[in-house]
Amino acid sequence: MSARPTTAAYPPGLRHTGDRNRRLAERLRESRILIAPGCFDCLGARIIETSGFEAAYISGAGVSLSQLGAPDLGLVSFSEHLDRVKRIADVLTIPVFADIDTGFGGPLSIVRTVREMERAGVSAVQIEDQEMPKRCGHELGRRVVSPAEMEGRIKAAADSRLDENFLIVARTDARTMEGIEAAIERAQRYREAGADVLFVESPESEDEMARIAKAVPGVPLLANMVEGGRTPIMPAARLEALGFRLAIYPNALTRRFAKVGLELMAALKAEGSTLGQMDGMLTHGQLWDLFDSRTWLALESEFGRRNS
Incomplete structure (x- = not known):
């Protein structure tokens, strides 16, 4: 019988990648910042890994735009999102973490969501404290549940994971409607509830970001770099100096793809050729x-x- 090919002989979709959870957890314990660009499909995912990034982020907004042709308003079903997540995780060897919005239902639904996401091959999930129907994190009109309800979501997520290196990212959207102090207080509570990474959405200045980092030391903090959003775009080195350990660029590829696609189609229509x-x-x-x-x-x- 001939020798079986090693896992390295297989393309990414067929390799064993079972240590991704551990790699991500260990990487976030380092002092240098981790940049995780966002993707919404397998093409974007392969571009991210081939470009040398150590992790990828699956954007809920990107999935909604690409899979449904609809804005980020909580319209994607759990099964639709899970299918896309599985496909993306399958073509990567780097860790990937996924936006799961509000968890796709109540506590029992969150348990199922986390179990299925872990089986799908992601290394972390991001859950938020918005009410349904949810809104994009840089839009007005967002409403948040009580801190106690969100603590229940976090506990359901944390207690249902099978691997302790599978990370729970807790996001609060309270800044825009309740102010920075309320958002910081929620972040502190969410840490105590069991969150591994904290994500205060849409702080509106560098000073606010510094206040967040000072208020919750000792836990990895996520910075959401949305071009044209409510948070100032800063170089990764500056985010690292402020105390952030993870920076996501959730829709940079989406926006670039759309712009280039529109330009290409305009040229084809005008010239009748792609030459x-x-x-x-x-x-x-x-x-x-x-x-x-x-x-x-x-x-x-x-x-x-x-x-x-």
Whole structure:
């Protein structure tokens, strides 16, 4: 019997990646900041990993826009979101964490959501304290549940995970409607409830971000870098100096894809050809390389020899 190929011989979608939870948990204990760009599909996910990033973030807004063609208003069902998460996690070898909005229901639904997300291969989930129907985190009109209700969500999530290295990210949206002090107080409570990472959404100045970091020391803090949002965009080095350990760019790829797509379609409509646009495209070979096509074909050849 011939030797079985090692896991490294397989393309990302078929490799064993069971240590991703541990890698992410250990990485967030370091002092240097971790940048996790956002993706909404497998193409974006492969771009992130191929570009050398250590983690990826699955944006709920990106999934809603790409899967439903609808804004981030809580319209994506649990099964729709889970299917997309599974597919993205499957093509990555780096840790990935997923936005799960408010958990897709009450405490029992949160238990199921976390169990299914863990099985899907993500290493962390982000749960928030908004009421349903939820809103984008940088829009007005968001309403939040009581701190006690959110503490219940966090406890349900934390208690239902199977791996202690699977992380719970607790997000509060209280800043915009209740003020920074209320948001900080919630973050402190959410830490005590069992959150591994804290995420105060949409602080409106560098001073507010510094206040957050000072108020909750000793726990990884997440900075949400939304271009054109309510929080100032800052270099990763500055975020690190303020005390943040994780920075997400949830929709940078989404916005860039959309802009380039609109420009390409406008040129095609005007010129009747893509000849003038080819310098801005990947070649056929480059696109295949992005998805490890040679590895897939080598594996097919290996199995073909075994069966001949």
